[in-house]
Amino acid sequence: xxxxxxxxxxxxxxxxxxxxxxxxxxxxxxxxxxxxxxxxxxxxxxxxxxxxxxxxxxxxxxxxxxxxxxxxxxxxxxxxxxxxxxxxxxxxxxxxxxxxxxxxxxxxxxxxxxxxxxxxxxxxxxxxxxxxxxxxxxxxxxxxxxxxxxxxxxxxxxxx
Amino acid sequence: xxxxxxxxxxxxxxxxxxxxxxxxxxxxxxxxxxxxxxxxxxxxxxxxxxxxxxxxxxxxxxxxxxxxxxxxxxxxxxxxxxxxxxxxxxxxxxxxxxxxxxxxxxxxxxxxxxxxxxxxxxxxxxxxxxxxxxxxxxxxxxxxxxxxxxxxxxxxxxxxxxxxxxxxxxxxxxxxxxxxxxxxxxxxxxxxxxxxxxxxxx
Numbered sequence: 001x002x003x004x005x006x007x008x009x010x011x012x013x014x015x016x017x018x019x020x021x022x023x024x025x026x027x028x029x030x031x032x033x034x035x036x037x038x039x040x041x042x043x044x045x046x047x048x049x050x051x052x053x054x055x056x057x058x059x060x061x062x063x064x065x066x067x068x069x070x071x072x073x074x075x076x077x078x079x080x081x082x083x084x085x086x087x088x089x090x091x092x093x094x095x096x097x098x099x100x101x102x103x104x105x106x107x108x109x110x111x112x113x114x115x116x117x118x119x120x121x122x123x124x125x126x127x128x129x130x131x132x133x134x135x136x137x138x139x140x141x142x143x144x145x146x147x148x149x150x151x152x153x154x155x156x157x158x159x160x
Numbered sequence: 161x162x163x164x165x166x167x168x169x170x171x172x173x174x175x176x177x178x179x180x181x182x183x184x185x186x187x188x189x190x191x192x193x194x195x196x197x198x199x200x201x202x203x204x205x206x207x208x209x210x211x212x213x214x215x216x217x218x219x220x221x222x223x224x225x226x227x228x229x230x231x232x233x234x235x236x237x238x239x240x241x242x243x244x245x246x247x248x249x250x251x252x253x254x255x256x257x258x259x260x261x262x263x264x265x266x267x268x269x270x271x272x273x274x275x276x277x278x279x280x281x282x283x284x285x286x287x288x289x290x291x292x293x294x295x296x297x298x299x300x301x302x303x304x305x306x307x308x309x310x311x312x313x314x315x316x317x318x319x320x321x322x323x324x325x326x327x328x329x330x331x332x333x334x335x336x337x338x339x340x341x342x343x344x345x346x347x348x349x350x351x352x353x354x355x356x357x358x359x360x361x362x
Contacts, residue, residue: 051224052355081353083228083322111319111329113350124183124294125316125351145356 023092026079027109028118034077035118040136041073042160047107047119048128049081050094054146055128059100061149065156066102074156078104081127120144132159183292183314186348190216190302190309193287195250195280196263198270203278205248205302205309212244213303213312213339215332218293219249219279221269222260223355226296228321230273233297236317237277240336245301247277252288253296257358288357295354301335301345312339315350 024030037043046062048055059078066076078100082091087106095104109115116123120142123129130147132155133140139159147155184190194204205214215236220226237247253261263281270279282288291300301313313335318327335345 054356085322110322110326112316112353113319113329116351116353123351125353126294126356127353 023080023087023095024105025084025087025108026105027107028115030105031079031107031109031115032118035131035133036135037075038135039075040134041075042132042134042139042156043075043077044156045077045079045119045131045133046128047079047081047130050086050090051082052127058128058146058148058152059098061147061152063098063100063102064149065152069156074160076102078102080104080106082106084108084110130155132156134159183294184300184311185314186311186345188311190300190311191287191290192309193282193290195282195287197281198263198267198275198279203248203280208246208248208278210244211246211304213301213309215240215245215247215336216291216300216302217247217249218252218288218291218296218298218300218357220251220253220258220261220296220355221265222253222258223296225321225354229297229317232317232324234273234276236332236336239333241277243336243340245336245339249275249277249279250282250287251279251296252282252285252293253358254285254360257361261358285357285360293357295352295356297354298352299332301332301339303339312345313348316352319350321353 034043034045044062048059050056062076062078069076080091084106091106112125116125119131120129122142122144124144126145128146130143131141132143141155141159143155192205194202197203208214217233219233233247233249241247251261251266255262266279266281269275297317299313299315299317300311302309303312313332315331317332318324319329319331320327331347331350334347338345
């Protein structure tokens with residue numbers, strides 16, 4: 001009985017931590033840390049929101065390729081610009097409904113002009129946009145609009 | 161011959177890129193336009209009497225970020241129209257891509273939300289292209305100078321889309337207050353985060 005209970009608790013805790021990990025809230029310091037990541041792997045950082053239809057269209061491609069490239073030197077990070085007041089009501093239900101298991105973070109600093117240019121000086125503030133980089137090999141490419149699955153696949157192959 | 165063809169193709173592509181990216185910035189001269197309002201009348205900025213300028217807002221019926229700013233745009237009009245700077249909202253979205261942004265739905269939105277400002281339909285999307293608007297909402301503050309419309313500010317209304325009371329940089333209001341005092345606008349351009357304009361599929 002005790003073992004069963006312990007197992008139940010650890011499963012619940014595991015699920016809770018999985019959930020928490022899935023939607024880590026970040027600010028500028030965490031964003032800067034991601035952008036400065038020294039890991040020798042291709043980072044694919046997508047900025048999106050549930051309120052942005054083209055973002056929602058392309059999100060499954062990121063999910064799919066994140067699965068395919070798991071453990072193969074590509075790290076996908078999906079940074080949501082959903083409003084902090086709608087994380088529980090819109091973002092989490094969306095992620096659950098669409099079974100998104102890729103790494104999702106929420107940018108909670110809404111003072112966009114204080115960090116947009118840290119991502120790329122050419123970013124006009126539109127979403128979706130995707131940044132590809134590997135700081136170890138000094139590769140960097142900013143894609144200023146939405147992607148098809150083929151475009152995303154080709155860009156990963158090209159920059160990997 | 162081949163070489164010339166290549167050069168002219170390259171030039172064409174460059175021109176395409178430039179026109180896609182160029183956006184009015186402070187100091188530029190903005191074009192006037194003639195667009196249909198929700199009452200069915202065609203309106204030009206020059207037709208609107210007793211103005212020193214305008215708060216031109218690329219706007220729509222559907223975007224959640226626009227909805228977040230709805231009250232704030234109405235407040236801007238209430239505060240600044242009497243000081244010579246009315247709001248003129250423009251919906252550039254293609255209803256074929258975004259059915260909720262049709263002209264009829266604009267009429268519904270304006271009536272439901274009791275818009276006191278002009279709400280115009282940029283059916284050909286020419287105005288949005290000329291201004292270089294990328295998103296809704298996207299704000300352009302213009303002032304009449306020697307019969308021309310000079311751009312004073314381009315960008316966001318403030319720095320917190322989610323919560324007006326948490327915004328501590330009120331870009332549009334600060335710009336308008338400086339203009340009204342005859343002072344230089346200290347932040348004349350910001351990036352506006354919002355819903356990408358729904359361009360016609362060519």
